[in-house]
Amino acid sequence: MKQEITIIDIARKAGVSTATVSRVLNGTGKVRENTRRKVEAAVRELDYQPNIVAKNLSTARSNVIGVLVSDVRNPFYANIFVECEMYANEKGFSLLLYNFLDSESLERRCYDMLLAQRVCAIVHIGGSVDRMDNNAEFVKKIEEVSRRVPVVTSAQVNGTQSRCVQVNNERCMRKLMEYLLGLGHKRIALAGGRENVRSTWEKRKCYQEMLKRQGIEYGNYYIAESGAYNEQGGYLAMREILKKDPLPTAVIAVSDLVAVGVVHAIKEKGLEIGKDISVASFDNTYIAEIMEPELTSVGNDYCLLGRRIIDMVLGMMDGKECQDWDELPVLIEERESCK
Amino acid sequence: MKQEITIIDIARKAGVSTATVSRVLNGTGKVRENTRRKVEAAVRELDYQPNIVAKNLSTARSNVIGVLVSDVRNPFYANIFVECEMYANEKGFSLLLYNFLDSESLERRCYDMLLAQRVCAIVHIGGSVDRMDNNAEFVKKIEEVSRRVPVVTSAQVNGTQSRCVQVNNERCMRKLMEYLLGLGHKRIALAGGRENVRSTWEKRKCYQEMLKRQGIEYGNYYIAESGAYNEQGGYLAMREILKKDPLPTAVIAVSDLVAVGVVHAIKEKGLEIGKDISVASFDNTYIAEIMEPELTSVGNDYCLLGRRIIDMVLGMMDGKECQDWDELPVLIEERESCK
DNA sequence: GTGAAAGCGCTAACAA
DNA sequence: TTGTTAGCGCTTTCAC
Numbered sequence: 179m180k181q182e183i184t185i186i187d188i189a190r191k192a193g194v195s196t197a198t199v200s201r202v203l204n205g206t207g208k209v210r211e212n213t214r215r216k217v218e219a220a221v222r223e224l225d226y227q228p229n230i231v232a233k234n235l236s237t238a239r240s241n242v243i244g245v246l247v248s249d250v251r252n253p254f255y256a257n258i259f260v261e262c263e264m265y266a267n268e269k270g271f272s273l274l275l276y277n278f279l280d281s282e283s284l285e286r287r288c289y290d291m292l293l294a295q296r297v298c299a300i301v302h303i304g305g306s307v308d309r310m311d312n313n314a315e316f317v318k319k320i321e322e323v324s325r326r327v328p329v330v331t332s333a334q335v336n337g338t339q340s341r342c343v344q345v346n347n348e349r350c351m352r353k354l355m356e357y358l359l360g361l362g363h364k365r366i367a368l369a370g371g372r373e374n375v376r377s378t379w380e381k382r383k384c385y386q387e388m389l390k391r392q393g394i395e396y397g398n399y400y401i402a403e404s405g406a407y408n409e410q411g412g413y414l415a416m417r418e419i420l421k422k423d424p425l426p427t428a429v430i431a432v433s434d435l436v437a438v439g440v441v442h443a444i445k446e447k448g449l450e451i452g453k454d455i456s457v458a459s460f461d462n463t464y465i466a467e468i469m470e471p472e473l474t475s476v477g478n479d480y481c482l483l484g485r486r487i488i489d490m491v492l493g494m495m496d497g498k499e500c501q502d503w504d505e506l507p508v509l510i511e512e513r514e515s516c517k
Numbered sequence: 518m519k520q521e522i523t524i525i526d527i528a529r530k531a532g533v534s535t536a537t538v539s540r541v542l543n544g545t546g547k548v549r550e551n552t553r554r555k556v557e558a559a560v561r562e563l564d565y566q567p568n569i570v571a572k573n574l575s576t577a578r579s580n581v582i583g584v585l586v587s588d589v590r591n592p593f594y595a596n597i598f599v600e601c602e603m604y605a606n607e608k609g610f611s612l613l614l615y616n617f618l619d620s621e622s623l624e625r626r627c628y629d630m631l632l633a634q635r636v637c638a639i640v641h642i643g644g645s646v647d648r649m650d651n652n653a654e655f656v657k658k659i660e661e662v663s664r665r666v667p668v669v670t671s672a673q674v675n676g677t678q679s680r681c682v683q684v685n686n687e688r689c690m691r692k693l694m695e696y697l698l699g700l701g702h703k704r705i706a707l708a709g710g711r712e713n714v715r716s717t718w719e720k721r722k723c724y725q726e727m728l729k730r731q732g733i734e735y736g737n738y739y740i741a742e743s744g745a746y747n748e749q750g751g752y753l754a755m756r757e758i759l760k761k762d763p764l765p766t767a768v769i770a771v772s773d774l775v776a777v778g779v780v781h782a783i784k785e786k787g788l789e790i791g792k793d794i795s796v797a798s799f800d801n802t803y804i805a806e807i808m809e810p811e812l813t814s815v816g817n818d819y820c821l822l823g824r825r826i827i828d829m830v831l832g833m834m835d836g837k838e839c840q841d842w843d844e845l846p847v848l849i850e851e852r853e854s855c856k
Numbered sequence: 857g858t859g860a861a862a863g864c865g866c867t868a869a870c871a872a
Numbered sequence: 873t874t875g876t877t878a879g880c881g882c883t884t885t886c887a888c
Binding site: 230232235238240249256274276290294295296409442444467468 | 521570571615781784807
Binding site: 197207210213236237 | 875876877
């Protein structure tokens with residue numbers, strides 16, 4: 179390609195030293211107004227683009243944050259990513275995204291790629307961090323990595339330097355249950371997820387506590403797991419629930435995607451959503467809006483979540499003592515699927 | 518944080534020079550088997566991670582490809598991104614993702630960020646490149662950028678060094694029309710999109726040609742634009758179409774997301790999808806699968822598309838003369854929404 | 857086959 | 873206020 183314009187060209191053109199150019203460019207140190215103008219003129223004339231790579235090497239910093247999610251095709255992760263990105267860009271950082279697609283080995287390799295890339299921090303959402311039984315190898319990896327660079331996750335990984343910004347599943351579930359109980363529902367089912375996934379486990383725990391407090395006692399009768407967190411999983415889980423007698427009057431799906439399958443199963447049986455059975459779910463992504471009927475869903479303020487994550491990253495980079503965070507507001511969007 | 522381990526530490530430990538370590542690490546030049554082993558041992562013992570940033574600076578290359586899309590929350594873009602990512606990672610490259618969210622100014626700023634980041638190439642899907650009336654300023658930007666670094670887009674941008682890997686909208690539309698005509702439909706509507714968007718324009722053109730060739734002559738009677746490429750846009754467009762008399766027996770939506778709104782409008786009117794009116798759409802994302810009824814949709818082999826894009830990028834980086842590409846296979850998934 | 861040393865573009869002491 | 877210079881970690885001639 180073409181010869182790159184460097185700080186040296188600017189210095190020459192402006193008749194100053196490279197140090198001065200650097201000062202002007204970064205606004206560090208004192209520079210006489212006149213000199214500054216000369217430099218700025220040269221920058222404009224030569225259409226100079228600073229080389230961030232060289233800058234990063236020189237300062238032993240980086241302005242690239244690595245982001246690890248299981249799959250951006252899932253709107254939940256896409257929401258988080260986009261919000262993080264907008265805020266990070268605003269702060270002068272860029273995001274290097276990796277999808278590990280449910281592969282634990284890929285997940286670990288991603289860490290190596292990010293380290294080699296010398297990212298200034300790592301954000302890791304979902305996957306292994308959300309597993310109850312954090313496997314030892316994974317924790318060891320995070321432990322090592324988090325000593326070298328700030329790591330922010332979506333759930334606590336004990337015994338490491340990482341910090342988390344957590345979606346409060348318990349409060350989400352409470353909100354959902356209060357809503358459904360308030361509507362008069364007595365038999366509420368819980369569909370989807372796996373118990374070894376922390377978020378699912380938390381939802382389930384809260385669900386059971388809420389029922390107990392209401393004096394409702396059918397234990398796990400209306401709980402159905404699903405292997406996968408997708409439509410198929412929701413469909414199969416709901417089929418199990420539809421075998422129960424009496425049928426529940428409402429069902430909570432652990433995510434919007436799972437709810438899609440739940441809805442299919444219900445309609446297939448000839449029952450009407452919102453009339454025979456109410457359906458509510460987690461995440462409040464656009465999936466909930468495009469379903470028919472539209473789904474009541476409880477989710478996060480993704481914009482705020484993104485900001486919290488990036489603020490945490492920035493704080494840790496500055497060496498601040500950061501506390502785990504799980505005080506995000508919970509939003510419930512009441513739609514037609516619940517009566 | 519902690520002191521980084523560098524190539525110097527390895528050299529010292531192995532009792533060789535840094536040059537030799539570099540040779541071993543990169544497999545360049547000849548190194549005696551014995552020396553190689555010593556170096557490799559040192560690398561392992563010190564758990565050395567090469568600093569790609571330094572390497573890139575030194576070689577004046579980069580292994581980061583910048584990717585610009587309008588919004589990864591749209592499953593169409595997410596599909597492309599993930600496939601590009603997997604293939605690029607395989608080839609030793611990472612992707613820096615930016616969403617410009619329909620903002621032309623942000624789109625241009627993204628280019629500057631990517632250039633500053635010294636990405637080795639830029640992939641730009643949608644947005645301005647897909648506009649018929651490429652505004653001059655934008656073309657100038659691409660023209661400048663494409664002289665410095667390979668740029669691969671989703672549509673031709675004339676007068677620049679950029680190359681494109683194009684989804685062949687015409688063939689997609691033809692496939693869809695052949696399918697619907699084969700089913701016996703005579704009045705086929707086209708919903709959504711804007712005419713100044715190239716992909717939409719191409720779809721429309723092919724649609725009209727196909728009708729003409731069939732001797733069907735109702736001009737643009739059954740075409741309805743939608744401002745936005747989302748559910749709302751589809752809904753409004755379909756409302757227009759539902760005012761026509763006689764009603765069409767089938768309607769093609771310009772994307773799955775638009776189809777969601779189309780379906781809503783039809784159901785709202787009390788008509789049945791696949792019986793009163795058939796619905797088909799473009800993209801074949803998972804949205805088409807989760808709709809009820811499931812949508813017939815024509816789309817790409819995203820895996821192949823991703824590979825083509827990255828292969829093109831790699832080719833251009835090697836200085837090869839690359840030709841624009843639009844020979845991707847077109848896949849139609851026939852589902853319940855068409856009868 | 858291996859090492860010494862120059863350099864990639866930038867920053868940051870330290871001097872002047 | 874400005875310039876000189878020594879790195880940052882790595883690659884790559886050019887000698888040996």
